[in-house]
Amino acid sequence: MRLDGKVAIVTGAASGIGKRIAEVYAENGAAVAIADINLDAANATAKELVDKGAKAIGVAMDVTDEAAVDSGVDDVVKQLGSVDILVSNAGIQIVNPIDKFSYADWKKLMAIHVDGAFLTTRACLRQMYARGKGGAIIYMGSVHSKLASPLKAPYVTAKHGLVGLARVVAKEGAAHGVRANVICPGFVRTPLVEKQIPEQAKEFGISEEDVVKTIMLKDTVDGEFTTVDDVAAAALFFAGFETNALTGQSLIVSHGWCME
Ligand code: NAD
Numbered sequence: 001m002r003l004d005g006k007v008a009i010v011t012g013a014a015s016g017i018g019k020r021i022a023e024v025y026a027e028n029g030a031a032v033a034i035a036d037i038n039l040d041a042a043n044a045t046a047k048e049l050v051d052k053g054a055k056a057i058g059v060a061m062d063v064t065d066e067a068a069v070d071s072g073v074d075d076v077v078k079q080l081g082s083v084d085i086l087v088s089n090a091g092i093q094i095v096n097p098i099d100k101f102s103y104a105d106w107k108k109l110m111a112i113h114v115d116g117a118f119l120t121t122r123a124c125l126r127q128m129y130a131r132g133k134g135g136a137i138i139y140m141g142s143v144h145s146k147l148a149s150p151l152k153a154p155y156v157t158a159k160h161g162l163v164g165l166a167r168v169v170a171k172e173g174a175a176h177g178v179r180a181n182v183i184c185p186g187f188v189r190t191p192l193v194e195k196q197i198p199e200q201a202k203e204f205g206i207s208e209e210d211v212v213k214t215i216m217l218k219d220t221v222d223g224e225f226t227t228v229d230d231v232a233a234a235a236l237f238f239a240g241f242e243t244n245a246l247t248g249q250s251l252i253v254s255h256g257w258c259m260e
Helices: 016-028 039-052 066-080 103-131 154-174 191-204 208-216 229-242
Strands: 008-009 031-036 056-060 085-088 135-140 178-185 250-253
Touching: 008 016, 008 066, 008 103, 016 031, 016 039, 016 085, 016 229, 016 250, 031 039, 031 066, 039 056, 056 066, 085 103, 085 229, 103 135, 103 154, 103 178, 135 154, 135 229, 154 178, 178 229, 191 208, 229 250
Parallel strands: 008 031, 008 085, 031 056, 085 135, 135 178, 178 250
Antiparallel strands: none
């Protein structure tokens, strides 16, 4: 599945899963916009790709900021010529039991995951519809798009919500050749997860090793973490699949943690 001639915007691509997706897209011929709230890190990632011969740019984008998203997407189209693929990936995690969750933290998490997905989708759909050449929109869901875990109320709510958004985009986008799908990874050792291990150990009063064994990987078929490569392979598949046969779907990539 090559992406030659395509332009991809990957949000949150300065780190972790998004960064690996950007690298794999670039390796497969796409021009890539590394859109991140952390512009220095986005530029550094773009430079790594350019040094390897790819076409890539860093773009400052807080996905919760309507004006920044609209101008960031415009900027990508000006610099790279179009937008064919959006990976709405930027995300954070905040863990707390619901009775201790601050409203501010709830709103912060929902804004990045849900408002960010809406704003980036809207800006990219406008470009894709105007150009008339279709496109692929990929949401970074989670096993938590399908299952719940304690301490993760807004995250589970937001990730379930992305499945609904993808289905609406699939229905509205079909006439324009725009497909929308969700990737649902299990635990991947990125900075987002590294931060949760000590937090959960404290909350549950167990060791960090036990957080990994008895919580994070307990229900996998083999006790293994999912990797950024696994998720990037799924993202390449969704980006490269050219017809509406594959739209409105979610693909769980979790070492069998969740099977449905
Ligand atoms: P990460 O912390 O390594 O990377 C997240 C990136 O998002 C960072 O570069 C950060 O600067 C950026 N970001 C944060 N807020 C932003 C904002 N407002 N606007 C733009 N960029 C912003 O995390 P990751 O583990 O790579 O997570 C990426 C996505 O994958 C998230 O949506 C996360 O929920 C999802 N996910 C992660 C895992 C996992 O186990 N790591 C599992 C399932 C789903």
